[in-house]
Amino acid sequence: MTKDLRQGHPEEAGDLHRLRARRLGIDSQYEAIIYMRSDCHVCRAEGFAAHNRVRLTNGKRSIIATLHQVTSDLLAHDEAGLSESAWSRLGLGDGGRIAVSHPDPLDSLSKVRGKVYGRELDDAAIAAIITDVVGGRYSDIHLSSFITACSARPLNLQEMIALTRAMTVAGERLSWPMRPIVDKHCVGGLPGNRTTPIVVAIAAACGLTMPKTSSRAITSPAGTADAMETLAPVDLDIPAMRRVVEQEGGCVIWGGAVRLSPADDTLIRVERALDLDSEGQLVASVLSKKIAAGSTHVILDLPVGPTAKVRSESAAASLSENLMAVARAFGLVARTLVTDGRQPVGRGIGPALEARDVLAVLQGDPQAPDDLRTRALALAGALLELGGAAGRGGGEAMAGKTLGRGAAWSKFQRICEAQGGLREPPRSRQRQPVAAARTGRVEAIDNRRLAKVAKLAGAPDAKAAGVELHVRIGTWIEVGAPLYTVHADAPGELAYSLDYVAANGDIIAVTEDL
Secondary structure, eight states: OHHHHHTTOGGGGTTTTEEEEEEOOOOOTTOOEEEEETTSHHHHHHTOOTTOEEEEEETTEEEEEEEEEEOSTTSOTTEEEEOHHHHHHHTOOTTOEEEEEOOOOOTTHHHHHHHHTTOOOOHHHHHHHHHHHHTTOSOHHHHHHHHHHHHHTTOOHHHHHHHHHHHHHTSOOOOOSSSOBEEEEEOOOOTTOOOHHHHHHHHHHTTOBEEEEEOOOSSSSOOHHHHHHTTSOOOOOHHHHHHHHHHHSEEEEEGGGGTSSTHHHHHHHHHHHHTOOOHHHHHHHHHHHHHHTTOSEEEEEEEEOTTSSBOSHHHHHHHHHHHHHHHHHTTOEEEEEEEEOSSOSSSEESHHHHHHHHHHHHTTOTTSOHHHHHHHHHHHHHHHHHTTSSOTTOHHHHHHHHHHTTHHHHHHHHHHHHHTOOOOOOOOSEEEEEEOSSSEEEEEEOHHHHHHHHHHTTTTTSTTOEEEEOOOTTOEEOTTSEEEEEEESSHHHHHHHHHHHHHOTTSEEEEOOO
16 A cells, blocks of 8 residues: 555555645645644654655645644644645645645656756756646755756756747647737846836737736736736636737736746746846746747847846847847747846836836826836837837837827727726825935945835735835935835835835945035
8 A cells, every 4th residue: 555655646545645634824825835743644654754745636636745744733633734825726625635645756856966967958858857847846945956057057058948948838828810929028137117018008009919928026026917917907817818819909917827838937936036047047938938928029128237137238148149049949030129227117116106107108197207118118119110010210109109199008998908997006005205315416226125125015915015216326316305215005014124224225325426
Protein backbone atom coordinates (compact mmCIF):
# COMPACT_ATOMS: atom_id res chain seq x y z
CA MET A 1 0.00 0.00 0.00
CA THR A 2 2.76 2.43 0.89
CA LYS A 3 4.52 1.57 -2.34
CA ASP A 4 1.44 2.54 -4.35
CA LEU A 5 1.22 5.86 -2.52
CA ARG A 6 4.81 6.71 -3.29
CA GLN A 7 4.17 6.02 -6.96
CA GLY A 8 1.48 8.71 -6.99
CA HIS A 9 -1.64 6.49 -6.81
CA PRO A 10 -3.34 7.58 -3.57
CA GLU A 11 -6.72 6.43 -4.83
CA GLU A 12 -5.60 2.84 -4.23
CA ALA A 13 -5.02 3.49 -0.54
CA GLY A 14 -8.64 3.20 0.55
CA ASP A 15 -9.33 5.35 3.60
CA LEU A 16 -6.01 4.73 5.35
CA HIS A 17 -4.34 7.84 3.92
CA ARG A 18 -7.42 10.04 3.62
CA LEU A 19 -8.22 12.99 5.82
CA ARG A 20 -11.23 15.25 6.23
CA ALA A 21 -10.49 18.54 4.52
CA ARG A 22 -11.05 21.70 6.55
CA ARG A 23 -11.07 25.18 5.03
CA LEU A 24 -8.99 27.40 7.32
CA GLY A 25 -9.49 30.67 5.43
CA ILE A 26 -5.75 31.31 5.19
CA ASP A 27 -4.74 33.37 2.15
CA SER A 28 -1.37 32.10 0.94
CA GLN A 29 -1.78 33.90 -2.39
CA TYR A 30 -0.37 31.53 -5.03
CA GLU A 31 0.99 28.72 -2.88
CA ALA A 32 -1.04 25.65 -1.96
CA ILE A 33 -0.45 24.78 1.71
CA ILE A 34 -1.73 21.88 3.79
CA TYR A 35 -1.70 21.84 7.60
CA MET A 36 -1.53 18.45 9.32
CA ARG A 37 -0.94 17.31 12.86
CA SER A 38 2.60 16.02 13.23
CA ASP A 39 1.21 13.00 15.13
CA CYS A 40 -1.58 12.13 12.69
CA HIS A 41 -1.56 8.63 11.19
CA VAL A 42 -0.63 9.87 7.67
CA CYS A 43 2.39 11.89 8.80
CA ARG A 44 3.61 9.00 10.93
CA ALA A 45 3.05 6.33 8.25
CA GLU A 46 4.67 8.32 5.44
CA GLY A 47 7.40 10.02 7.46
CA PHE A 48 6.25 13.49 6.45
CA ALA A 49 8.10 16.46 7.96
CA ALA A 50 7.40 20.19 7.91
CA HIS A 51 7.97 21.81 4.48
CA ASN A 52 7.75 18.50 2.63
CA ARG A 53 6.06 18.68 -0.75
CA VAL A 54 3.02 16.36 -0.80
CA ARG A 55 0.40 15.34 -3.34
CA LEU A 56 -3.24 16.08 -2.51
CA THR A 57 -6.00 14.31 -4.45
CA ASN A 58 -9.74 14.90 -4.58
CA GLY A 59 -11.28 12.61 -7.16
CA LYS A 60 -9.66 13.45 -10.49
CA ARG A 61 -8.07 16.66 -9.20
CA SER A 62 -4.55 16.51 -7.86
CA ILE A 63 -2.16 19.24 -6.74
CA ILE A 64 1.22 19.55 -5.03
CA ALA A 65 1.23 21.43 -1.72
CA THR A 66 3.71 22.46 0.96
CA LEU A 67 3.16 20.78 4.33
CA HIS A 68 3.06 22.82 7.54
CA GLN A 69 2.77 20.76 10.71
CA VAL A 70 0.61 21.55 13.75
CA THR A 71 1.54 20.44 17.27
CA SER A 72 -1.57 21.80 19.03
CA ASP A 73 -5.25 20.84 18.95
CA LEU A 74 -6.01 23.25 16.12
CA LEU A 75 -6.81 20.17 14.00
CA ALA A 76 -8.29 16.80 14.87
CA HIS A 77 -6.22 13.70 14.18
CA ASP A 78 -8.26 12.88 11.06
CA GLU A 79 -8.32 16.46 9.70
CA ALA A 80 -6.16 18.40 7.25
CA GLY A 81 -6.39 22.19 7.07
CA LEU A 82 -6.06 23.80 3.63
CA SER A 83 -5.12 27.27 2.45
CA GLU A 84 -7.55 29.07 0.14
CA SER A 85 -5.38 28.31 -2.88
CA ALA A 86 -5.33 24.57 -2.16
CA TRP A 87 -9.04 24.47 -1.35
CA SER A 88 -10.14 26.18 -4.57
CA ARG A 89 -7.75 24.25 -6.83
CA LEU A 90 -9.00 20.92 -5.46
CA GLY A 91 -12.65 21.96 -5.91
CA LEU A 92 -13.55 20.88 -2.39
CA GLY A 93 -16.85 21.30 -0.60
CA ASP A 94 -17.82 20.95 3.04
CA GLY A 95 -17.15 17.48 4.38
CA GLY A 96 -14.81 16.54 1.53
CA ARG A 97 -11.99 14.08 2.01
CA ILE A 98 -8.56 14.16 0.40
CA ALA A 99 -5.82 11.60 -0.12
CA VAL A 100 -2.30 12.64 0.87
CA SER A 101 0.77 10.97 -0.59
CA HIS A 102 4.35 11.47 -1.69
CA PRO A 103 4.66 13.17 -5.10
CA ASP A 104 6.46 11.64 -8.04
CA PRO A 105 10.17 12.54 -8.36
CA LEU A 106 10.92 15.75 -10.29
CA ASP A 107 13.21 14.69 -13.11
CA SER A 108 13.35 18.23 -14.46
CA LEU A 109 15.30 19.38 -11.39
CA SER A 110 18.36 17.60 -12.79
CA LYS A 111 18.20 19.99 -15.75
CA VAL A 112 18.12 22.96 -13.36
CA ARG A 113 21.19 21.59 -11.57
CA GLY A 114 22.88 21.26 -14.95
CA LYS A 115 22.21 24.93 -15.68
CA VAL A 116 23.73 25.85 -12.30
CA TYR A 117 26.95 24.19 -13.50
CA GLY A 118 26.87 25.95 -16.85
CA ARG A 119 25.18 23.40 -19.13
CA GLU A 120 22.90 24.77 -21.83
CA LEU A 121 19.19 23.95 -21.54
CA ASP A 122 17.76 22.37 -24.68
CA ASP A 123 14.12 22.62 -25.80
CA ALA A 124 13.07 19.41 -24.04
CA ALA A 125 14.67 20.42 -20.74
CA ILE A 126 13.01 23.83 -20.71
CA ALA A 127 9.66 22.33 -21.69
CA ALA A 128 9.90 19.84 -18.80
CA ILE A 129 10.80 22.58 -16.31
CA ILE A 130 7.93 24.85 -17.34
CA THR A 131 5.47 21.94 -17.34
CA ASP A 132 6.40 21.23 -13.72
CA VAL A 133 6.24 24.93 -12.81
CA VAL A 134 2.72 25.29 -14.25
CA GLY A 135 1.71 22.03 -12.58
CA GLY A 136 2.63 23.52 -9.20
CA ARG A 137 5.28 20.88 -8.62
CA TYR A 138 8.09 23.36 -7.92
CA SER A 139 8.36 24.83 -4.44
CA ASP A 140 9.60 28.39 -4.02
CA ILE A 141 13.05 26.91 -3.28
CA HIS A 142 13.01 25.04 -6.61
CA LEU A 143 11.80 28.17 -8.42
CA SER A 144 14.54 30.22 -6.78
CA SER A 145 17.14 27.74 -7.99
CA PHE A 146 15.90 27.96 -11.58
CA ILE A 147 15.70 31.76 -11.57
CA THR A 148 19.12 32.14 -9.96
CA ALA A 149 20.69 29.71 -12.41
CA CYS A 150 19.24 31.65 -15.37
CA SER A 151 20.55 34.92 -13.89
CA ALA A 152 24.03 33.68 -13.03
CA ARG A 153 24.29 31.72 -16.29
CA PRO A 154 22.43 34.03 -18.72
CA LEU A 155 20.22 32.38 -21.31
CA ASN A 156 21.53 32.47 -24.86
CA LEU A 157 19.24 33.25 -27.79
CA GLN A 158 18.22 29.63 -28.40
CA GLU A 159 17.37 29.18 -24.71
CA MET A 160 15.29 32.38 -24.78
CA ILE A 161 13.38 31.11 -27.79
CA ALA A 162 12.83 27.72 -26.12
CA LEU A 163 11.65 29.34 -22.88
CA THR A 164 9.28 31.64 -24.77
CA ARG A 165 7.84 28.67 -26.64
CA ALA A 166 7.43 26.55 -23.49
CA MET A 167 5.72 29.38 -21.59
CA THR A 168 3.40 30.02 -24.54
CA VAL A 169 2.22 26.43 -25.03
CA ALA A 170 1.76 25.85 -21.28
CA GLY A 171 -1.48 27.87 -21.25
CA GLU A 172 -4.35 28.95 -23.48
CA ARG A 173 -3.70 30.41 -26.92
CA LEU A 174 -5.99 32.82 -28.71
CA SER A 175 -6.48 33.18 -32.43
CA TRP A 176 -8.38 35.87 -34.29
CA PRO A 177 -9.91 35.89 -37.78
CA MET A 178 -8.78 39.46 -38.49
CA ARG A 179 -5.32 40.93 -39.11
CA PRO A 180 -3.38 42.72 -37.79
CA ILE A 181 -3.74 42.11 -34.05
CA VAL A 182 -1.83 44.88 -32.29
CA ASP A 183 -0.45 45.15 -28.76
CA LYS A 184 1.95 47.18 -26.64
CA HIS A 185 3.93 46.33 -23.55
CA CYS A 186 6.12 48.23 -21.13
CA VAL A 187 8.90 46.22 -19.48
CA GLY A 188 8.15 48.03 -16.21
CA GLY A 189 9.85 49.89 -13.43
CA LEU A 190 7.90 53.16 -13.71
CA PRO A 191 5.16 53.86 -11.14
CA GLY A 192 1.99 55.37 -12.59
CA ASN A 193 2.84 54.50 -16.20
CA ARG A 194 -0.77 53.74 -17.11
CA THR A 195 -0.72 54.35 -20.86
CA THR A 196 -2.40 51.09 -21.90
CA PRO A 197 -6.09 52.05 -21.54
CA ILE A 198 -5.44 55.25 -23.50
CA VAL A 199 -3.52 53.43 -26.25
CA VAL A 200 -6.22 50.73 -26.56
CA ALA A 201 -8.94 53.38 -26.89
CA ILE A 202 -7.01 55.29 -29.58
CA ALA A 203 -6.05 52.15 -31.54
CA ALA A 204 -9.59 50.75 -31.51
CA ALA A 205 -11.07 54.14 -32.44
CA CYS A 206 -8.71 54.17 -35.45
CA GLY A 207 -9.91 50.78 -36.66
CA LEU A 208 -7.17 48.50 -35.29
CA THR A 209 -7.92 45.38 -33.25
CA MET A 210 -6.28 45.36 -29.81
CA PRO A 211 -7.37 42.55 -27.45
CA LYS A 212 -5.27 43.68 -24.50
CA THR A 213 -4.58 41.26 -21.65
CA SER A 214 -2.83 42.87 -18.70
CA SER A 215 -1.29 41.83 -15.40
CA ARG A 216 -2.23 42.53 -11.84
CA ALA A 217 0.44 43.88 -9.51
CA ILE A 218 2.80 41.31 -8.05
CA THR A 219 5.10 43.57 -6.08
CA SER A 220 4.18 46.98 -7.55
CA PRO A 221 1.51 49.43 -6.32
CA ALA A 222 -0.70 48.67 -9.34
CA GLY A 223 -0.82 46.65 -12.50
CA THR A 224 -2.84 47.74 -15.51
CA ALA A 225 -5.56 45.24 -14.58
CA ASP A 226 -5.74 46.68 -11.04
CA ALA A 227 -6.20 50.24 -12.32
CA MET A 228 -8.65 49.18 -15.04
CA GLU A 229 -10.69 47.22 -12.49
CA THR A 230 -11.62 50.48 -10.76
CA LEU A 231 -13.21 51.56 -14.06
CA ALA A 232 -14.78 48.34 -15.37
CA PRO A 233 -14.79 44.55 -14.77
CA VAL A 234 -11.61 42.81 -15.97
CA ASP A 235 -12.20 39.17 -14.95
CA LEU A 236 -13.58 38.15 -18.33
CA ASP A 237 -13.31 34.62 -19.69
CA ILE A 238 -12.36 33.91 -23.31
CA PRO A 239 -15.93 33.94 -24.76
CA ALA A 240 -16.67 37.26 -23.04
CA MET A 241 -13.34 38.68 -24.20
CA ARG A 242 -14.11 37.67 -27.79
CA ARG A 243 -17.54 39.28 -27.60
CA VAL A 244 -16.08 42.60 -26.43
CA VAL A 245 -13.33 42.58 -29.07
CA GLU A 246 -15.70 41.67 -31.89
CA GLN A 247 -18.06 44.44 -30.78
CA GLU A 248 -15.60 47.24 -30.02
CA GLY A 249 -12.23 46.24 -31.53
CA GLY A 250 -10.43 46.20 -28.19
CA CYS A 251 -10.53 45.33 -24.51
CA VAL A 252 -8.44 45.71 -21.35
CA ILE A 253 -8.80 42.60 -19.20
CA TRP A 254 -6.84 40.58 -16.65
CA GLY A 255 -4.68 37.98 -18.40
CA GLY A 256 -4.92 35.58 -15.47
CA ALA A 257 -8.61 35.04 -16.18
CA VAL A 258 -7.79 33.57 -19.60
CA ARG A 259 -4.65 31.64 -18.47
CA LEU A 260 -2.21 33.06 -21.01
CA SER A 261 1.38 32.06 -20.19
CA PRO A 262 0.46 30.84 -16.67
CA ALA A 263 4.09 30.22 -15.69
CA ASP A 264 4.81 33.94 -15.98
CA ASP A 265 3.27 35.25 -12.75
CA THR A 266 4.85 32.39 -10.81
CA LEU A 267 8.34 33.14 -12.09
CA ILE A 268 7.98 36.92 -11.75
CA ARG A 269 6.77 36.61 -8.16
CA VAL A 270 9.92 34.79 -7.08
CA GLU A 271 12.20 36.80 -9.36
CA ARG A 272 11.02 40.06 -7.78
CA ALA A 273 11.38 38.63 -4.25
CA LEU A 274 14.99 37.73 -5.08
CA ASP A 275 15.51 41.13 -6.74
CA LEU A 276 16.92 39.41 -9.81
CA ASP A 277 16.17 40.77 -13.27
CA SER A 278 17.11 37.99 -15.65
CA GLU A 279 17.06 39.36 -19.17
CA GLY A 280 16.28 35.99 -20.74
CA GLN A 281 13.28 35.43 -18.50
CA LEU A 282 12.09 39.00 -19.07
CA VAL A 283 12.16 38.46 -22.84
CA ALA A 284 10.25 35.18 -22.53
CA SER A 285 7.79 36.71 -20.07
CA VAL A 286 6.89 39.62 -22.35
CA LEU A 287 6.74 37.80 -25.67
CA SER A 288 5.06 34.59 -24.52
CA LYS A 289 2.04 36.62 -23.43
CA LYS A 290 1.91 38.49 -26.73
CA ILE A 291 2.17 35.28 -28.77
CA ALA A 292 -0.43 33.51 -26.62
CA ALA A 293 -2.83 36.44 -27.05
CA GLY A 294 -2.61 36.08 -30.83
CA SER A 295 -0.77 39.36 -31.41
CA THR A 296 0.89 39.98 -34.77
CA HIS A 297 2.28 43.52 -34.29
CA VAL A 298 3.76 44.74 -30.98
CA ILE A 299 5.26 47.98 -29.64
CA LEU A 300 7.67 47.42 -26.72
CA ASP A 301 8.33 50.32 -24.34
CA LEU A 302 11.75 50.25 -22.60
CA PRO A 303 11.96 53.02 -19.96
CA VAL A 304 15.57 53.73 -18.92
CA GLY A 305 16.53 55.36 -15.63
CA PRO A 306 18.66 54.84 -12.52
CA THR A 307 15.72 53.45 -10.51
CA ALA A 308 13.76 51.87 -13.39
CA LYS A 309 14.02 48.20 -14.32
CA VAL A 310 16.39 49.03 -17.21
CA ARG A 311 19.17 51.16 -15.74
CA SER A 312 21.32 52.20 -18.72
CA GLU A 313 21.27 52.80 -22.47
CA SER A 314 23.61 49.83 -22.99
CA ALA A 315 21.24 47.55 -21.04
CA ALA A 316 18.34 48.84 -23.14
CA ALA A 317 20.26 48.11 -26.36
CA SER A 318 20.96 44.52 -25.26
CA LEU A 319 17.35 43.95 -24.19
CA SER A 320 16.04 45.47 -27.41
CA GLU A 321 18.27 43.23 -29.52
CA ASN A 322 17.09 40.08 -27.73
CA LEU A 323 13.43 41.09 -27.80
CA MET A 324 13.58 41.71 -31.53
CA ALA A 325 15.47 38.48 -32.26
CA VAL A 326 13.00 36.32 -30.31
CA ALA A 327 10.03 38.18 -31.80
CA ARG A 328 11.34 37.43 -35.31
CA ALA A 329 11.67 33.74 -34.41
CA PHE A 330 7.91 33.63 -33.81
CA GLY A 331 6.90 35.81 -36.73
CA LEU A 332 5.98 38.83 -34.59
CA VAL A 333 6.37 42.27 -36.16
CA ALA A 334 7.86 44.29 -33.30
CA ARG A 335 9.39 47.67 -32.59
CA THR A 336 11.12 48.84 -29.41
CA LEU A 337 10.99 52.38 -28.06
CA VAL A 338 13.57 53.53 -25.50
CA THR A 339 11.87 56.10 -23.27
CA ASP A 340 12.62 58.28 -20.24
CA GLY A 341 12.44 56.24 -17.04
CA ARG A 342 13.89 58.71 -14.55
CA GLN A 343 10.60 59.45 -12.79
CA PRO A 344 6.99 58.25 -12.44
CA VAL A 345 4.46 58.95 -15.18
CA GLY A 346 1.34 60.94 -14.35
CA ARG A 347 0.41 62.03 -10.84
CA GLY A 348 -1.20 58.93 -9.39
CA ILE A 349 0.55 55.81 -8.08
CA GLY A 350 -2.02 53.20 -7.07
CA PRO A 351 -5.06 51.71 -8.88
CA ALA A 352 -7.72 54.42 -8.45
CA LEU A 353 -5.28 57.32 -8.58
CA GLU A 354 -3.83 56.02 -11.86
CA ALA A 355 -7.33 55.42 -13.24
CA ARG A 356 -8.24 59.06 -12.53
CA ASP A 357 -5.20 60.16 -14.55
CA VAL A 358 -6.36 57.96 -17.43
CA LEU A 359 -9.85 59.47 -17.33
CA ALA A 360 -8.45 62.99 -17.25
CA VAL A 361 -6.38 62.37 -20.39
CA LEU A 362 -9.21 60.63 -22.26
CA GLN A 363 -11.74 63.33 -21.33
CA GLY A 364 -9.41 66.15 -22.44
CA ASP A 365 -9.25 67.70 -18.98
CA PRO A 366 -6.90 70.74 -19.11
CA GLN A 367 -5.48 69.62 -15.75
CA ALA A 368 -4.64 66.11 -17.02
CA PRO A 369 -0.98 65.09 -16.52
CA ASP A 370 0.79 66.19 -19.69
CA ASP A 371 3.55 63.57 -19.41
CA LEU A 372 1.01 60.72 -19.42
CA ARG A 373 -0.79 62.24 -22.39
CA THR A 374 2.45 62.78 -24.33
CA ARG A 375 3.76 59.30 -23.60
CA ALA A 376 0.47 57.62 -24.54
CA LEU A 377 0.32 59.53 -27.84
CA ALA A 378 3.89 58.52 -28.73
CA LEU A 379 3.15 54.85 -28.06
CA ALA A 380 -0.24 54.96 -29.79
CA GLY A 381 1.32 56.73 -32.79
CA ALA A 382 4.02 54.10 -33.13
CA LEU A 383 1.37 51.36 -32.91
CA LEU A 384 -0.83 53.02 -35.56
CA GLU A 385 2.13 53.13 -37.92
CA LEU A 386 3.21 49.55 -37.16
CA GLY A 387 -0.35 48.27 -37.67
CA GLY A 388 -0.80 50.13 -40.96
CA ALA A 389 -3.49 52.57 -39.78
CA ALA A 390 -1.16 55.54 -40.29
CA GLY A 391 1.64 56.29 -42.69
CA ARG A 392 5.26 56.50 -41.61
CA GLY A 393 5.71 59.56 -39.40
CA GLY A 394 1.97 60.27 -39.24
CA GLY A 395 0.94 58.07 -36.32
CA GLU A 396 1.35 60.50 -33.46
CA ALA A 397 -0.62 63.23 -35.26
CA MET A 398 -3.45 60.74 -35.95
CA ALA A 399 -3.42 59.64 -32.32
CA GLY A 400 -3.56 63.28 -31.16
CA LYS A 401 -6.55 64.05 -33.39
CA THR A 402 -8.37 60.91 -32.24
CA LEU A 403 -7.85 61.91 -28.62
CA GLY A 404 -8.56 65.61 -29.19
CA ARG A 405 -11.93 65.17 -30.93
CA GLY A 406 -13.21 62.81 -28.24
CA ALA A 407 -13.25 59.63 -30.36
CA ALA A 408 -10.91 57.78 -27.99
CA TRP A 409 -13.02 58.72 -24.97
CA SER A 410 -16.18 57.52 -26.72
CA LYS A 411 -14.51 54.26 -27.67
CA PHE A 412 -13.20 53.75 -24.13
CA GLN A 413 -16.70 54.23 -22.70
CA ARG A 414 -18.09 51.64 -25.10
CA ILE A 415 -15.32 49.16 -24.23
CA CYS A 416 -16.04 49.59 -20.51
CA GLU A 417 -19.77 49.13 -21.06
CA ALA A 418 -19.12 45.98 -23.09
CA GLN A 419 -16.90 44.62 -20.30
CA GLY A 420 -19.67 45.11 -17.74
CA GLY A 421 -20.14 48.84 -17.16
CA LEU A 422 -18.11 52.00 -16.58
CA ARG A 423 -17.75 52.93 -12.91
CA GLU A 424 -16.27 55.68 -10.76
CA PRO A 425 -12.88 54.94 -9.11
CA PRO A 426 -13.01 55.05 -5.29
CA ARG A 427 -11.50 57.86 -3.23
CA SER A 428 -9.28 57.45 -0.19
CA ARG A 429 -10.48 58.19 3.35
CA GLN A 430 -7.05 59.14 4.76
CA ARG A 431 -4.61 61.63 3.22
CA GLN A 432 -1.38 63.20 4.37
CA PRO A 433 0.90 65.52 2.37
CA VAL A 434 4.67 65.10 2.58
CA ALA A 435 6.38 68.50 2.61
CA ALA A 436 9.71 69.64 1.18
CA ALA A 437 12.37 70.03 3.85
CA ARG A 438 14.14 72.79 1.95
CA THR A 439 13.66 75.28 -0.86
CA GLY A 440 15.22 74.28 -4.15
CA ARG A 441 14.83 72.35 -7.38
CA VAL A 442 13.76 68.70 -7.67
CA GLU A 443 16.85 66.88 -8.87
CA ALA A 444 15.80 63.22 -8.75
CA ILE A 445 12.86 60.97 -7.85
CA ASP A 446 13.45 57.41 -6.64
CA ASN A 447 10.88 55.27 -8.50
CA ARG A 448 11.36 52.20 -6.34
CA ARG A 449 11.12 53.86 -2.95
CA LEU A 450 8.17 56.03 -3.99
CA ALA A 451 6.40 52.87 -5.16
CA LYS A 452 7.09 51.34 -1.75
CA VAL A 453 5.42 54.32 -0.04
CA ALA A 454 2.30 53.56 -2.10
CA LYS A 455 2.42 49.86 -1.28
CA LEU A 456 2.84 50.47 2.45
CA ALA A 457 -0.23 52.72 2.28
CA GLY A 458 -2.24 49.71 1.08
CA ALA A 459 -1.98 49.66 -2.73
CA PRO A 460 -2.96 47.68 -4.73
CA ASP A 461 -5.34 45.74 -2.44
CA ALA A 462 -6.83 48.99 -1.15
CA LYS A 463 -7.80 50.41 -4.53
CA ALA A 464 -7.89 54.06 -3.43
CA ALA A 465 -4.53 53.91 -1.64
CA GLY A 466 -1.26 55.16 -3.07
CA VAL A 467 0.66 58.34 -3.75
CA GLU A 468 -0.36 61.53 -5.54
CA LEU A 469 2.75 63.23 -6.93
CA HIS A 470 2.88 67.05 -7.01
CA VAL A 471 6.32 67.68 -8.55
CA ARG A 472 8.47 66.61 -11.47
CA ILE A 473 12.22 66.64 -12.00
CA GLY A 474 13.16 70.29 -12.49
CA THR A 475 10.25 71.68 -10.42
CA TRP A 476 11.15 74.60 -8.12
CA ILE A 477 9.60 74.10 -4.68
CA GLU A 478 9.48 76.15 -1.49
CA VAL A 479 10.20 74.66 1.92
CA GLY A 480 6.98 73.28 3.44
CA ALA A 481 5.20 72.91 0.10
CA PRO A 482 3.87 69.37 -0.65
CA LEU A 483 6.06 67.04 -2.69
CA TYR A 484 3.42 64.32 -2.72
CA THR A 485 0.34 63.19 -0.80
CA VAL A 486 -0.03 59.72 0.67
CA HIS A 487 -3.53 58.21 0.30
CA ALA A 488 -4.79 55.34 2.47
CA ASP A 489 -8.07 53.79 3.59
CA ALA A 490 -7.03 53.10 7.19
CA PRO A 491 -5.14 55.24 9.73
CA GLY A 492 -2.80 52.34 10.52
CA GLU A 493 -1.70 51.93 6.92
CA LEU A 494 -1.22 55.67 6.55
CA ALA A 495 0.96 55.73 9.66
CA TYR A 496 2.92 52.69 8.46
CA SER A 497 3.67 54.41 5.14
CA LEU A 498 4.60 57.71 6.78
CA ASP A 499 7.04 55.93 9.12
CA TYR A 500 8.86 54.73 5.99
CA VAL A 501 8.76 58.26 4.55
CA ALA A 502 10.29 59.65 7.75
CA ALA A 503 13.15 57.16 7.52
CA ASN A 504 13.73 57.93 3.82
CA GLY A 505 13.78 61.68 3.51
CA ASP A 506 15.57 61.69 0.15
CA ILE A 507 12.97 59.79 -1.91
CA ILE A 508 12.58 63.05 -3.78
CA ALA A 509 15.92 64.87 -3.84
CA VAL A 510 15.68 68.66 -3.67
CA THR A 511 18.88 70.63 -4.30
CA GLU A 512 19.33 74.17 -3.07
CA ASP A 513 20.68 76.63 -5.63
CA LEU A 514 24.12 77.81 -4.55
